[in-house]
Amino acid sequence: MFETLQKATLDKIFVLMAEYAADPRTNKIDLGVGVYKDPKNNTPIMSAVKKAEQRILDGAKTKTYKGVVGNKEFSQAIVDLALGGVVDASRIRTVNGAGGTGALMTLLHVLGRARPGGKIYISDPTWPNHIPLAENANLKVEYYPYFDATTRKVDFDAMMKVIDGLGGNDIVLLHGCCHNPTGANLTKAQWDLVAESLKRTGAFPLIDLAYLGFGDGLEEDAYGVRKVAASVPESMIAFSASKNFGLYRERAGVSIAIAKDSATADVVSSQMQNVIRGTISQTPDHGAEVVRVILEDAELRAEWAAELKEMRERMQRLRVKLADAIRRKSNSKDFDFIAEHSGMFSLLGLAPDVVQKLKTEDAVYMINDSRINVAGIPEDRVDELADYLIAAAG
Numbered sequence: 001m002f003e004t005l006q007k008a009t010l011d012k013i014f015v016l017m018a019e020y021a022a023d024p025r026t027n028k029i030d031l032g033v034g035v036y037k038d039p040k041n042n043t044p045i046m047s048a049v050k051k052a053e054q055r056i057l058d059g060a061k062t063k064t065y066k067g068v069v070g071n072k073e074f075s076q077a078i079v080d081l082a083l084g085g086v087v088d089a090s091r092i093r094t095v096n097g098a099g100g101t102g103a104l105m106t107l108l109h110v111l112g113r114a115r116p117g118g119k120i121y122i123s124d125p126t127w128p129n130h131i132p133l134a135e136n137a138n139l140k141v142e143y144y145p146y147f148d149a150t151t152r153k154v155d156f157d158a159m160m161k162v163i164d165g166l167g168g169n170d171i172v173l174l175h176g177c178c179h180n181p182t183g184a185n186l187t188k189a190q191w192d193l194v195a196e197s198l199k200r201t202g203a204f205p206l207i208d209l210a211y212l213g214f215g216d217g218l219e220e221d222a223y224g225v226r227k228v229a230a231s232v233p234e235s236m237i238a239f240s241a242s243k244n245f246g247l248y249r250e251r252a253g254v255s256i257a258i259a260k261d262s263a264t265a266d267v268v269s270s271q272m273q274n275v276i277r278g279t280i281s282q283t284p285d286h287g288a289e290v291v292r293v294i295l296e297d298a299e300l301r302a303e304w305a306a307e308l309k310e311m312r313e314r315m316q317r318l319r320v321k322l323a324d325a326i327r328r329k330s331n332s333k334d335f336d337f338i339a340e341h342s343g344m345f346s347l348l349g350l351a352p353d354v355v356q357k358l359k360t361e362d363a364v365y366m367i368n369d370s371r372i373n374v375a376g377i378p379e380d381r382v383d384e385l386a387d388y389l390i391a392a393a394g
C-alpha cells in the first residue's frame with residue numbers, strides 16, 4: 001500500500017522547533033514558534049483558565065456527545081466578543097471548530113461547496129497553513145499583495161488594486177488583526193476602505209481571527225471584523241481561542257457564518273454541520289467549555305481580560321525595548337517598525353542566509369522568512385539580541 005507514497009514536507013516550523021530543542025547551547029533564543037512566552041520562557045496556563053477547569057472538573061457529570069454544532073453557549077459568547085452586536089442574530093450561525101484551524105477548515109469546505117474550484121485571495125505573505133486548508137477545500141489560491149518589504153508597512157495601494165478588482169464569485173481571506181507573519185496591520189481608515197470595496201464588488205470576506213486581544217485591545221482588535229461584518233450581506237469568521245486563552249492543545253475555536261437572511265443562514269448551518277459530521281463528527285469540548293465558563297462569569301472574565309492585557313503589554317514593551325536598543329546602538333531607524341507593528345509577530349525582512357547565520361553563529365532562532373515571535377525576546381538580553389541583529393543586517 002504505502003509504496004505509492006512520497007514523503008510529505010512538514011511545515012518548516014516543526015523542523016525549526018526540533019532543531020531548537022536539540023541545540024545544546026545554553027544561550028539559545030527562540031523567536032520561532034508562534035506561542036506566547038512569559039518572562040521565564042514558558043507558555044503558561046492562564047489563572048482564569050485554571051479556575052474554570054477546576055469548576056468544570058468539580059461539576060462535571062457526563063462526557064457524552066455535545067452534538068454536531070458543539071458547545072452553543074461558547075459559540076454565542078465568542079460571537080458577542082468578536083462582533084459586539086453589530087449583526088442581527090437571526091443571520092448568524094455557528095459551529096465549534098477544532099481550534100482556529102478546524103474553524104477555518106469547516107468554513108473553507110462550505111465555501112468550496114458553494115463555489116467549487118472558486119478563487120480565494122490570500123495575503124502575500126500569510127500564515128502558511130492557509131494555503132493547504134484552502135486547496136483541500138477545493139478552492140484555488142490567488143494572492144493579493146500585502147507587505148511592503150522596504151517600509152515594512154502594509155502596501156495598501158497594491159492590496160486595494162487587487163481587492164477593488166474582485167468580483168462576486170471571489171473570496172478574500174483577511175487577517176482580523178495581528179497579521180501573521182508580518183505584524184503590519186490595517187488602520188481603521190483602511191478597514192473602512194476594505195469594507196466599502198467588498199460591499200461594492202460583492203467579493204466574499206472570510207476573516208481569520210486568531211489573535212483577538214493580542215494587538216491593541218479586545219475592542220480595538222475587533223474593529224475590522226465588525227466593520228466588514230456590518231457592511232456586507234454575507235461573511236464568515238474563524239475564531240481561535242488558542243492564543244488569547246492560551247488553550248493551544250485543547251483545540252477551541254468557532255466557525256461563524258453570517259448570511260443575508262435567516263433562511264439562508266439555516267442552509268449554511270446545515271452545510272457546516274455536514275462538514276463536521278463527515279470529517280471529525282464532533283468537536284473537542286474541554287477548551288470550549290473553559291472559555292464559556294470564563295466569559296459567562298463576570299469575575300473570571302475580568303481576571304482573564306486582565307491577564308490578556310498583561311500579555312499584550314509585555315509584547316508591546318518588548319517591541320519598544322528591542323527597537324530602542326537597535327536605534328541606540330546602530331544610530332539607525334531601520335528597525336523602528338518592530339515597535340510600530342502589533343500582535344505576536346514581526347517580519348524583519350532578513351534574507352534566508354542571514355537567518356541561517358543567526359541560528360548557527362548566535363543561536364538565535366526565527367522562521368526562514370525572518371518572522372520573529374516578539375514574546376520570545378528575552379527581556380534581560382535585549383541589548384545582546386540587538387547586537388546580533390545589527391551585525392546580521394550588516
Ligand SMILES: Cc1ncc(COP(=O)(O)O)c(C=O)c1O
Nearest residue numbers: 099100101127180208210240242
Ligand atoms: C493566522 C492564524 N490563523 C489561525 C491559526 C490557528 O490556530 P489554532 O488552530 O491553533 O487555533 C493560527 C495559529 O498559529 C494563525 O497564526
